Amino acid sequence: MTVLTYNIAATLPHLIDQRPYKGKLTQAKKITATGISEAEAIERAKGGDAESFEALYGLHKRRVYSLCLRMTGNTAEAEDLTQEAFLQLYRKIATFRGESAFSTWLHRLAVNVVLMHLRKKGLPEVSLDEALEPQHEDGPKKDIGARDNVLAGSIDRVNLERAIESLPPGYRIIFVLHDVEGYEHNEIAEMMGCSIGNSKSQLHKARMKLRDLLKLSRAEKAAR
Amino acid sequence: MNCQQFQEVLPYIIENGGNEEEEAHLRGCRACSELVRDLKYIAEQAKLLLPMHDPSPRVWGNIEQSLQREGLLKEGRSSRLGHITNYSTSQTQTKTSTPIGWVLATAAALVFSALLILYRPQLPSTQPSAQNSSVPSAQIQAGDNDDQQVIAAVAQDAPEVRHAYESGLREVNAYIADAQSVLQSDPQDPGAREQLLEAYQQKEMLYQMAAARSLP
Numbered sequence: 380m381t382v383l384t385y386n387i388a389a390t391l392p393h394l395i396d397q398r399p400y401k402g403k404l405t406q407a408k409k410i411t412a413t414g415i416s417e418a419e420a421i422e423r424a425k426g427g428d429a430e431s432f433e434a435l436y437g438l439h440k441r442r443v444y445s446l447c448l449r450m451t452g453n454t455a456e457a458e459d460l461t462q463e464a465f466l467q468l469y470r471k472i473a474t475f476r477g478e479s480a481f482s483t484w485l486h487r488l489a490v491n492v493v494l495m496h497l498r499k500k501g502l503p504e505v506s507l508d509e510a511l512e513p514q515h516e517d518g519p520k521k522d523i524g525a526r527d528n529v530l531a532g533s534i535d536r537v538n539l540e541r542a543i544e545s546l547p548p549g550y551r552i553i554f555v556l557h558d559v560e561g562y563e564h565n566e567i568a569e570m571m572g573c574s575i576g577n578s579k580s581q582l583h584k585a586r587m588k589l590r591d592l593l594k595l596s597r598a599e600k601a602a603r
Numbered sequence: 604m605n606c607q608q609f610q611e612v613l614p615y616i617i618e619n620g621g622n623e624e625e626e627a628h629l630r631g632c633r634a635c636s637e638l639v640r641d642l643k644y645i646a647e648q649a650k651l652l653l654p655m656h657d658p659s660p661r662v663w664g665n666i667e668q669s670l671q672r673e674g675l676l677k678e679g680r681s682s683r684l685g686h687i688t689n690y691s692t693s694q695t696q697t698k699t700s701t702p703i704g705w706v707l708a709t710a711a712a713l714v715f716s717a718l719l720i721l722y723r724p725q726l727p728s729t730q731p732s733a734q735n736s737s738v739p740s741a742q743i744q745a746g747d748n749d750d751q752q753v754i755a756a757v758a759q760d761a762p763e764v765r766h767a768y769e770s771g772l773r774e775v776n777a778y779i780a781d782a783q784s785v786l787q788s789d790p791q792d793p794g795a796r797e798q799l800l801e802a803y804q805q806k807e808m809l810y811q812m813a814a815a816r817s818l819p
Binding site: 427429432433436440441442444445446448449457458461462465466469470534535536537538539540541543554558559561579580582583586587589590593600 | 613614615617618638641642644645646648649650651652653654655656657658659661662663665666667669670673675676777778781782784785788792794795798
């Protein structure tokens with residue numbers, strides 16, 4: 380632990396500011412580790428104040444890094460992307476006018492950094508295109524009459540995190556953006572450059588895949 | 604409507620609810636109703652996932668170097684990482700001079716120490732399994748008492764954030780319980796170990812923040 384923070388909003392912003400675009404805590408109320416408000420830190424950072432840069436990093440690093448990690452499923456990539464997101468933040472901070480919450484702005488910036496990176500790798504587009512085509516493995520189940528045991532009550536976070544990690548990248552990104560991070564389909568469609576219907580379809584397939592993965596994991600556990 | 608037709612429109616049913624025919628199928632079909640329940644449950648559980656991971660310290664080091672290289676930092680101002688850490692440490696020292704601060708800081712230290720002792724890598728043959736399984740539940744009990752103390756102290760000092768601490772502790776305890784449950788079935792699971800450590804670190808941080816709140 381490198382930086383200790385002494386404000387619950389600073390250390391666990393998700394408790395109060397669970398969804399980036401639904402933030403209930405204004406930036407003026409967030410307090411950084413050094414005791415200045417987030418709004419003050421932003422203004423100082425615009426002037427190149429090193430301490431304020433670091434204070435903003437301390438406030439938001441966990442959210443940004445967790446987002447990058449969940450979207451990429453890879454620690455090294457997530458660290459690189461966190462670094463890139465904060466660098467872009469500092470380069471662009473002078474343009475932040477406060478029309479939206481700072482966390483929303485930063486979050487969107489981080490999502491764009493990850494998406495740009497993934498586009499370069501050519502991963503999400505493949506899956507998005509695939510979403511337009513019927514897929515045998517992900518389509519409606521043929522054994523739909525078979526009785527399933529419901530998952531309710533049996534998912535633990537460790538397994539859910541793991542299952543999300545093992546989703547195909549295209550599914551994972553939409554699932555993380557919608558179900559974990561709380562973006563709406565129209566926002567996802569805009570960010571991903573796809574249609575809203577496409578985003579919905581991907582999300583559904585991601586949840587179906589997760590269901591299979593979680594059931595498999597449960598069956599494996601039971602067989603041990 | 605059969606199951607195939609129902610599942611083709613399922614994404615829209617989950618989002619917007621179904622029409623009469625779809626609702627009727629859902630009521631009458633066990634497989635489809637279980638599927639819908641599962642998918643909704645997955646979505647609900649995903650919303651409860653927290654940003655649990657911290658980047659390694661080298662990330663900030665790299666950022667700082669890049670900022671300096673690009674001239675984005677004011678001249679003469681260098682890293683405050685050490686400064687902030689020292690500042691925090693000195694605050695910790697001050698806060699422990701109050702009785703509540705002492706209690707909370709001690710509780711945090713005890714919980715964290717217990718974690719380190721209990722979950723350091725162990726040789727499989729050195730601990731009888733019965734002993735292994737009994738210790739975590741005892742620790743959970745101790746943790747509950749500590750949590751109550753922390754919440755009571757926060758409520759006394761800053762009632763407006765009591766709820767945030769309660770839900771924070773509840774969520775982090777749920778993570779701990781999940782990771783412990785996975786570790787009970789597979790003690791060598793590296794993912795669960797890592798998550799358990801991170802959850803305890805979050806809990807320790809919550810305790811420390813609560814202790815800091817008790818400052819006069």
